[in-house]
Amino acid sequence: MSDAQRMERLSAMLKRRGIILPAFEIYGGLSGFIDYGPVGARIRRRVIENWINHWTSHGDIVEINSPTITPHPVLVASGHVGEFNDLMTECGKCTGAFRADQLAENVHPNPDSLNSDEIDAVLLNENISCPNCAEQAWTPARPMNLMFSTTIGAMKSTRQAYMRPETAQGMFMLYPSLYRHFRQKLPFGAIQTGKGYRNEISPRQGMIRLREFNMAELEYFIDPENPPTVDLTDRKELISFIPDPLGSNSDPCHLNFANALNEGIIKHPTVAWFLARTWDFLVGLGIDSARIRFRQHESTEMAHYASDCWDCEIHGEHGWIECVGIANRTCHDLQQHEAHSTSKSLRAWRDFESPRKEVREVLAPNTAVIGPVFKGQAGAIVIALGELTELLEPPFDLKLADGSTVEITAEMVTPKTIETSVAGEWFTPHVIEPAFGIDRIIWHILDHSYSETEKSGEEYTVLRLAESVAPSDIIILPLFDKDGMGEIARKLTNQINSIRMIKAEFDNSRSIGRRYARADEIGIPWAITVDHTTTEDLSVTIRRRDDQKQIRSTIDDVIDSLTKGNLGSMF
RNA sequence: GCGCCUGUAGUGAAGGGGUUAUCACCUGAGGUUUCCAACCUCAUGUCCCGGGUUCAAAUCCCGGCGGGCGCACCA
Known part of the structure; x- marks a missing residue:
């Protein structure tokens, strides 16, 4: 097995087992869109549920839900309409693509304000040449609109709108309600999970760059003069940091979170806390902690609203991929919405x-x-x-x-x-935003869990998913579907499925070894086998996916452990 | 968006103008089987789409769509 082929085998397995598949495939497919199949959809749901529980357990963070269609003015205020509508032009000779306003930067006071005809004229009249090949052969500038556009209403009086490019704006829209909900005291946060939409020019790398994708974002509102701090000194894990190369501590390093903050690599105490909690979340899902790192944005690549930005990158078959962005958005969004909307209450009171x-x-x-x-x-x-x-x-x-x-x-x-x-006084809270790309995280969970081993000289595949994200908690297998074993197994499956939040599968098809193999490949952590002994004394065998070890126990004990979530302690 | 490569059952592959398109695994039915993809019989299922060339196209040509890589893009 050569490593170069691993991703292809993994992708084939994901498709064969109904985990991740190309969308609309019977119509020829559509790039940038994926389906989660029957197995993948359960993994996705569990990842999202883990994420919601992770943050809401803090006590000062609540979940909200907002529309995906967003009216034009909201995204004008947020800056997305401006940022996402750049005019692009191509060099007719070398086919290099450039932002037209950047080409005109030195010859026009405000190139951003020009329309496509005007900027075409500027490029022509000012003899702007290609930075790449020095030719002067620009194609007409076209808007590169990265937001999906739509209109609200029919006929006359339609309103321009877009599919949201991020879920964050929903939290800002609800700021006044959140402020009341939290008895007008900072800090507090709101989370939202859901779809985001970006009309990527060229989606690539499977499920890494999608046009419609699952996002999970947290907006944490703080008083910038009194930012919440959390004692990180008892956290000893060494974390891989890649600081801003333009900053004073620019060398990649391994530090614990407390030292990274003390040495000024992480600038903001609340940001440090969220980096740590992000790390906890990812490791809890089964992401390999050795393949997580935090990379600080250079000041030049910083988002238009952010004063300090970190990417959490995870390493996998596609290299290091940004899976979480943690930004200090400061007061930008709330101030913008206060300026553009009719509301004057996007503030907090400080005594x-x-x-x-x-x-x-x-x-x-x-x-x-x-x-x-x-x-x-x-x-x-x-x-x-x-x-x-x-x-x-x-x-x-x-x-x-x-x-x-x-x-x-x-x-x-x-x-x-x-x-x-x-x-006291009114002020605009600052916002710390951890934004998670759920699909990218799921890809890396699958990547890190996908394990190719050997069994009796044969290739053998196990998806070593964490129990918290497994598509099912347990699978019930009658050794043979006869002599009453099948009936006991079906009854047991129903009984376990009636336990809150526990999902059991049943499989009676083909040999027992084959059924174990299928369950292993989609990552079901436990298997119960009903055999002849079961028909005599109601004991069953319990098999652990990761080492294929089996023990025997009574059905009652198994159900008890399963309900308590500590089946592993029986081994 | 540009360039190069590419598209055959659920998965992976073979074939490459001419009978009914081949193989393995998978999946399903039956048999067998006292715990790890066993075995036997049978079955389902495929040439990405649209044009063109040709007596004849899965095969050659063009375009589209999808995939991979590089360039560009990626708040």
Whole structure:
């Protein structure tokens, strides 16, 4: 078995066993889309359930769910419409593709604002040549829209919308509700799992770059002046870090999380905490911890909203692949939505340590005088008086918002000293976002679990899935489907399936060895075999997938252990 | 999107203008079998799609779609 062929054998197995398959294949297939088959769909569900439990068990994180279709203005505010609508042009000679606005950067003050005709003209008139081959032969610029576009409504009055490119915006839309839910106290977080859509130019590498994919994102809202810290000193694992090559500590290193934070490689204490919890999650799913690393983004490749970004990369058949992005998005999203939407409540309140006293000298308006004199203008005058930054001695000329000027006399105002007490202030929370690519994680779970061994000189395949993500918890096999063994096995299967959150399979087809082999190949961790002895004393054998070891026990004990989730302790 | 390679049962492969397209494994039915892909009999199932050349195309040509690799792209 040569290693070069391993991925092909793995892919063939995934297809043959109904785990991962190309989508729409009976219509010729469609690149960038996959199906999870009957076995794969259960693995996917369990990975997502693990993810939800992992975060909601923190206590200050809740799950929400939002639409996948997102109206245009939301994605304008988030920056996706701008970022995802770049105009591309190609060199007619060397076929290199470039962003047209970047080519025009030095000859135009604001190339991003140009439409395709305008930017074509700029490239032509300014004699912009290809950075690659120096030719001047640009194809007409075309928008490279990485969002799937759609419209809401029919006929007239349709509204532009897109399939969401990330689930995150849903959490920002619900910020006011989340703030109330958490009794107006930071920090808190919200998670969402679901589909995201990006119209990739060329999907590649199987399920690594999909056009429709499973995402799982967490938005954790914090007070930037009081970021939550978690003591990481008792975590001794050495983690592989690749820091920002432009930073001060740029050498790849192995450190525990606490030291990485202390040495300033991880800049933010809350980000450090999420890196650690991400590591816990992946290892808990059965990802090989030696093949996980954290890579810090260079400042130049940082997302448009982020101040500090880490990728969690996992190594597999496709090399090192970004599977989780952990970003400090700062206040960008909430500020943008506050600016673009009608809501002014995308903020949090922070108490001062002690209330701040403010003393202000003002000219209080005597409305009983101003009203009759100025009539319709009176309101504007009261506002203008309130906005005065220095105390003027009446009479004086007061400039109003509409540009007109009125004369204020002494009887119209009363100088006053106003003392106010300010208990705190409103601010825009910062957001730490761990964003998980579920399909990529599932690929690496399968990759790391896929084990090609030998058994009696024959090739033998075992999918060593963690119990938490196995497609079924256990398989029940009658040694032969006769002499009452089949009936006992069917009854036992039903009994186990009635246990909450436990899934049992039944298989009576072909020889026992073949059934073990099939179960091993899709990663079912345990098998119960009903044999002749069972018909006499209701004892069964329990077989462990990973070493094929078997023990005998009573059905009652097996069900008891299974319910408690500690079947392994019987061995 | 460009270039090179490529597409035959569920999986992996052979064949390469001319009867009914071949093999292994898998899957199903039956038999056999007292725990690890055993064996026997039988069965289901395939030339990616569309044009063209030809008396005849799974085979040759063109285009599309899918896959692999490289370039480009990848908040």
